[in-house]
Amino acid sequence: MKREHVLPTPEDTRALGAALAGIVRPGDLVVLVGPLGAGKTALTQGIGAALGVREPVTSPTFVIARVHRGGRLPLVHVDAYRLGGVADVDDLDLDASTAESVTVVEWGQGLVEQLADEHLEVRLDRRDDDVRTAVLVPHGPGWEQRLGDQP
Amino acid sequence: MTEPLVLGFETSCDETGVGLVRGRTLLSDALATSMAEHERFGGVVPEIASRAHLEAMVPTVHRALAEAGVQASDVDAVAVTAGPGLTGALLVGLAAAKAYALALDVPLYGVNHLAAHVAVDELQHGALEEPSMALLVSGGHSSLLLVPDLSRDVVSLGRTVDDAAGEAFDKVARVLGMPFPGGPPIDRAAREGDGSAIAFPRGLTGPRDAPYDFSFSGLKTAVARWVEARERAGEPVPVADVAASFQEAVADVLTAKAVRACRDHGVDHLVLGGGVAANSRLRALAEERCAAAGIVLRVPSPRLCTDNGAMVAALGSRLVAAGVAPSAPDLGADSSLPIDVVRP
Numbered sequence: 111m112k113r114e115h116v117l118p119t120p121e122d123t124r125a126l127g128a129a130l131a132g133i134v135r136p137g138d139l140v141v142l143v144g145p146l147g148a149g150k151t152a153l154t155q156g157i158g159a160a161l162g163v164r165e166p167v168t169s170p171t172f173v174i175a176r177v178h179r180g181g182r183l184p185l186v187h188v189d190a191y192r193l194g195g196v197a198d199v200d201d202l203d204l205d206a207s208t209a210e211s212v213t214v215v216e217w218g219q220g221l222v223e224q225l226a227d228e229h230l231e232v233r234l235d236r237r238d239d240d241v242r243t244a245v246l247v248p249h250g251p252g253w254e255q256r257l258g259d260q261p
Numbered sequence: 262m263t264e265p266l267v268l269g270f271e272t273s274c275d276e277t278g279v280g281l282v283r284g285r286t287l288l289s290d291a292l293a294t295s296m297a298e299h300e301r302f303g304g305v306v307p308e309i310a311s312r313a314h315l316e317a318m319v320p321t322v323h324r325a326l327a328e329a330g331v332q333a334s335d336v337d338a339v340a341v342t343a344g345p346g347l348t349g350a351l352l353v354g355l356a357a358a359k360a361y362a363l364a365l366d367v368p369l370y371g372v373n374h375l376a377a378h379v380a381v382d383e384l385q386h387g388a389l390e391e392p393s394m395a396l397l398v399s400g401g402h403s404s405l406l407l408v409p410d411l412s413r414d415v416v417s418l419g420r421t422v423d424d425a426a427g428e429a430f431d432k433v434a435r436v437l438g439m440p441f442p443g444g445p446p447i448d449r450a451a452r453e454g455d456g457s458a459i460a461f462p463r464g465l466t467g468p469r470d471a472p473y474d475f476s477f478s479g480l481k482t483a484v485a486r487w488v489e490a491r492e493r494a495g496e497p498v499p500v501a502d503v504a505a506s507f508q509e510a511v512a513d514v515l516t517a518k519a520v521r522a523c524r525d526h527g528v529d530h531l532v533l534g535g536g537v538a539a540n541s542r543l544r545a546l547a548e549e550r551c552a553a554a555g556i557v558l559r560v561p562s563p564r565l566c567t568d569n570g571a572m573v574a575a576l577g578s579r580l581v582a583a584g585v586a587p588s589a590p591d592l593g594a595d596s597s598l599p600i601d602v603v604r605p
Contacts, residue, residue: 146436147481151478165597168423169425169478171425171428171431174347177597236486
């Protein structure tokens with residue numbers, strides 16, 4: 111899978127999410143990094159829709175974490191925006207097992223990486239012309255292999 | 262015969278609320294908040310909220326009973342928020358409510374947090390007109406509800422497809438360097454500003470968009486972009502104008518959609534609820550537009566708009582009066598309880 115993506119519209123961001131949904135497995139951790147409005151929720155919406163989860167994916171900021179079921183895998187959508195300090199699994203108030211789900215975390219850099227042995231980091235950004243960009247950064251040999259050699 | 266006395270528990274987020282209601286009369290509304298404890302961590306931590314609920318629970322119940330001038334043994338029914346909310350936080354309220362119901366040998370009513378936000382208005386403005394429309398806006402919810410019968414039948418017409426309205430306030434406040442929660446400081450700053458100074462986008466208001474759904478993510482991004490552009494150019498940010506224009510965009514969309522929903526469904530009563538209903542511009546614009554459309558607007562006082570135990574007791578009291586059966590003793594917490602389940 112390509113590592114660098116240019117995403118002119120929110121639909122492109124959702125399409126990248128859909129592509130990621132095609133390669134995720136139970137227990138996966140995906141950490142989304144980027145400023146306000148870079149497309150973190152849109153990307154997660156794309157993952158959720160392609161997994162086939164029942165209800166629409168909306169921002170989980172207020173409830174910190176939301177579990178979406180009914181798809182190929184449960185999607186645990188975490189927003190660490192309001193969390194302080196290092197979060198552990200209990201603090202995230204998860205009512206689903208991360209081992210059976212794909213866990214997507216917004217605003218969690220430096221807080222949640224210990225939830226899994228390895229993880230995929232997605233660096234999202236917003237350019238001045240309002241186009242979003244994404245860079246996929248694998249952490250761990252498994253993710254390196256899954257993304258392949260394409261630059 | 263006097264009306265039943267209902268004890269209500271609310272623990273869906275960071276407020277421990279215990280209220281007592283007899284019929285539609287508010288007797289007491291005791292509240293403890295764990296906000297100060299969260300401040301040390303820079304945000305709400307669910308585990309800390311749960312622990313704080315646990316510590317605050319019994320003293321808050323005692324305070325509610327003392328303020329109402331009643332004994333625990335006078336209570337005729339117990340009501341408790343079963344969802345939506347933080348699972349761990351809900352569990353503390355549920356455990357307490359079950360314990361009191363069991364110890365006092367009275368029925369237990371699990372209630373939907375959102376429906377309770379509508380029910381609380383009956384404590385101030387009397388019986389709800391049915392059907393009513395309800396617009397609930399808070400840090401976690403933005404919902405437009407058609408309420409044919411608040412005891413049994415609530416229909417979700419629309420909701421946010423991304424961020425809640427209150428969340429947009431929190432995030433814009435952060436962009437403007439204001440404290441959390443963002444609603445009060447933005448409201449204050451906006452009083453000195455011009456709401457028409459900057460034309461921020463109104464989400465989902467196109468002719469083909471879902472007429473009753475909301476989107477505040479694009480607005481939040483537009484504000485962040487506008488402020489960043491100023492900062493990059495080395496220009497001062499007109500905070501009051503940004504706050505007022507942002508607030509105007511939120512209030513405009515919320516009230517326009519609520520009035521449209523009333524008109525489309527032939528409903529002439531609108532209830533506002535949730536923490537964002539405390540926003541002065543939202544209240545003013547809602548009054549103006551409802552008056553123009555011949556809609557009766559009901560807004561509880563700001564104190565009752567935010568989470569509290571009295572709203573849970575108010576809905577419980579309604580359920581008792583309507584003859585709705587109590588919940589099963591194995592009632593559980595449901596973090597994403599759908600709104601059409603008034604009494605889980």
